[in-house]
Amino acid sequence: MAGLFSRLVKRTGASILFTIDGEAVEAREGDLLMTAILLHRPALRRFEFGESSRAGFCMMAACQDCWVLLADGRRLRACSTPVEPGMAVIVDGDPNG
Amino acid sequence: MADPLVVIVGAGPAGVRAAETLALAGLQPILIDEAERPGGQIYRQPPAGAVRPGIYGLEIRKAAGIHGVLAGLGAVDYRPRTLVWNVFQDRLDLLTIEGHGEQRFDRLILATGAMDRALPFPGWTLPGVFTLGGAQIALKSQGVSIGRRVALVGAGPLLPLVAHQYVGAGAQVVAVLDVTPFAPKLLQLLGLAAEPGTLAKGLWYTARNRMQGLAAAYGVRAIRAEGKRQVEALIYKDAMGVEHRIACDAIGASCGLRSETQLADLAGCAFVFDQVGRQWVPQRTGQGRSSVPAVYLAGDGAGIGGADAAELQGRRTALAVLEDLGRPVDLAEAARLDRRLARQARFRKALENAYPFPDHLLDDVADEEMVCRCEGITAGALREAARDKDAAEINRLKAFTRIGMGRCQGRVCGHAAAELLARASGVGIEGVGRLRGQPPVKPIPVLGGVP
Numbered sequence: 001m002a003g004l005f006s007r008l009v010k011r012t013g014a015s016i017l018f019t020i021d022g023e024a025v026e027a028r029e030g031d032l033l034m035t036a037i038l039l040h041r042p043a044l045r046r047f048e049f050g051e052s053s054r055a056g057f058c059m060m061a062a063c064q065d066c067w068v069l070l071a072d073g074r075r076l077r078a079c080s081t082p083v084e085p086g087m088a089v090i091v092d093g094d095p096n097g
Numbered sequence: 098m099a100d101p102l103v104v105i106v107g108a109g110p111a112g113v114r115a116a117e118t119l120a121l122a123g124l125q126p127i128l129i130d131e132a133e134r135p136g137g138q139i140y141r142q143p144p145a146g147a148v149r150p151g152i153y154g155l156e157i158r159k160a161a162g163i164h165g166v167l168a169g170l171g172a173v174d175y176r177p178r179t180l181v182w183n184v185f186q187d188r189l190d191l192l193t194i195e196g197h198g199e200q201r202f203d204r205l206i207l208a209t210g211a212m213d214r215a216l217p218f219p220g221w222t223l224p225g226v227f228t229l230g231g232a233q234i235a236l237k238s239q240g241v242s243i244g245r246r247v248a249l250v251g252a253g254p255l256l257p258l259v260a261h262q263y264v265g266a267g268a269q270v271v272a273v274l275d276v277t278p279f280a281p282k283l284l285q286l287l288g289l290a291a292e293p294g295t296l297a298k299g300l301w302y303t304a305r306n307r308m309q310g311l312a313a314a315y316g317v318r319a320i321r322a323e324g325k326r327q328v329e330a331l332i333y334k335d336a337m338g339v340e341h342r343i344a345c346d347a348i349g350a351s352c353g354l355r356s357e358t359q360l361a362d363l364a365g366c367a368f369v370f371d372q373v374g375r376q377w378v379p380q381r382t383g384q385g386r387s388s389v390p391a392v393y394l395a396g397d398g399a400g401i402g403g404a405d406a407a408e409l410q411g412r413r414t415a416l417a418v419l420e421d422l423g424r425p426v427d428l429a430e431a432a433r434l435d436r437r438l439a440r441q442a443r444f445r446k447a448l449e450n451a452y453p454f455p456d457h458l459l460d461d462v463a464d465e466e467m468v469c470r471c472e473g474i475t476a477g478a479l480r481e482a483a484r485d486k487d488a489a490e491i492n493r494l495k496a497f498t499r500i501g502m503g504r505c506q507g508r509v510c511g512h513a514a515a516e517l518l519a520r521a522s523g524v525g526i527e528g529v530g531r532l533r534g535q536p537p538v539k540p541i542p543v544l545g546g547v548p
Contacts, residue, residue: 004327004346006268007240008241008242008266009241010240030143030144030239031239032238035239042224043224043326043327049472049473052222054222054470055224056227057227057231057509058227058230059231059232059238060138060141060234062212062357063212063228063470063505063508065505065509067504077540080131080132082144
């Protein structure tokens with residue numbers, strides 16, 4: 001699946017492995033969770049109130065559009081949370097689950 | 098007697114300069130910030146350990162100045178990654194990585210900053226639509242572009258700046274569309290010349306964009322994003338009314354800025370309607386005093402002035418705090434700051450007039466469009482409540498429709514909802530009032546620390 005974001009400045013930090021909907025993907029140290037997901041996917045989550053998806057909006061922790069769900073039950077605001085190794089992100093799951 | 102406890106909320110240009118001024122005067126202020134590193138949004142840094150993308154354009158020295166201040170000041174108790182989610186009397190409610198906490202204060206400086214003023218248009222909730230500020234943060238904090246083919250649309254100085262920064266970083270920008278006309282920009286040149294350096298930069302960005310084949314279109318109307326599951330195109334009408342369709346996968350769109358005012362509201366500050374910025378802001382004197390004796394306001398959180406004005410206000414407000422605490426104050430410095438702030442105010446008025454509020458975007462919002470991104474509340478629902486339930490005031494509209502009650506607490510939908518209500522009820526924008534702030538000002542977990 002093509003990502004929405006594209007990297008313009010090369011990241012030299014350590015590789016960070018995490019999963020999106022079970023698929024193993026790679027990020028770099030210094031990537032926010034939002035960046036890490038959107039470099040691989042066109043969206044961050046399903047919308048709870050209709051048949052659509054969301055990919056964040058303000059990127060400054062104000063609009064709260066980018067909350068994502070992890071398989072361990074954590075909900076994280078992706079634009080203000082650094083990606084960590086082993087995070088298991090659910091993008092296409094039940095948004096109310 | 099112990100030193101008075103001065104707490105500053107927000108480590109952008111205003112908060113950092115306020116902390117610096119207080120520390121140099123011998124106090125030990127506490128500087129609380131939600132982000133991991135200082136700079137605010139305008140000088141947002143990449144996460145610790147990451148290489149700086151290095152794309153501040155002409156502002157790199159100012160950014161480096163703000164980023165470096167705290168390192169040289171041992172006296173500032175700097176607390177990053179700390180959310181202030183409530184103000185109650187002389188106490189702040191906090192959330193940190195460790196969990197919930199409190200902070201008492203004798204004096205409070207709120208330097209809470211601003212965010213993009215978003216206005217709804219068809220398709221604005223599709224994945225791939227971001228604010229212009231968001232598009233800029235993606236670049237300067239993360240070194241990424243919001244898409245492969247990016248269209249930029251809106252009003253305000255961020256539009257040519259983001260275009261310039263994106264092109265400079267190697268992104269493909271396919272359109273720069275200004276929803277305000279060109280003529281007011283010429284008419285305001287004299288006022289804009291109050292800050293010749295800033296005007297020169299704006300002209301430079303615009304000229305560079307043009308040389309790179311990115312001439313902005315002005316007076317653009319009827320914008321809409323189309324796409325099945327994500328953005329595939331931006332459609333708009335030019336000033337002559339001719340429709341254009343631009344293939345793109347991402348859009349940066351917003352119309353100026355709005356102040357982050359919730360904490361000032363919770364602190365009990367009186368509000369006034371700012372005609373220049375077309376929004377309700379906490380009332381402040383030129384020296385940064387609010388209507389509440391222990392509470393001070395600096396930077397864009399109490400009216401939009403931009404980063405340069407925010408630095409000046411941070412310093413000026415700290416001097417007011419020192420004066421009120423009976424400490425010695427450099428009166429010549431205070432007078433110098435007052436003069437520079439007066440010039441900034443002239444510049445800001447001209448700048449707002451150069452980008453007049455794009456009423457046509459609100460007039461065009463159809464009933465089925467979502468105004469609330471959080472919960473999907475439509476323009477039609479708002480109009481119906483205004484018409485059938487006589488909700489002529491924004492908090493009544495909120496009670497009937499839940500507008501402003503979602504996760505963003507009205508940050509994104511509030512202005513558009515007020516504008517739509519003003520149109521539906523025939524009351525002026527000032528007359529519909531403002532959404533009251535409620536704690537927590539941002540979502541907080543019942544258990545655990547800052548996410």
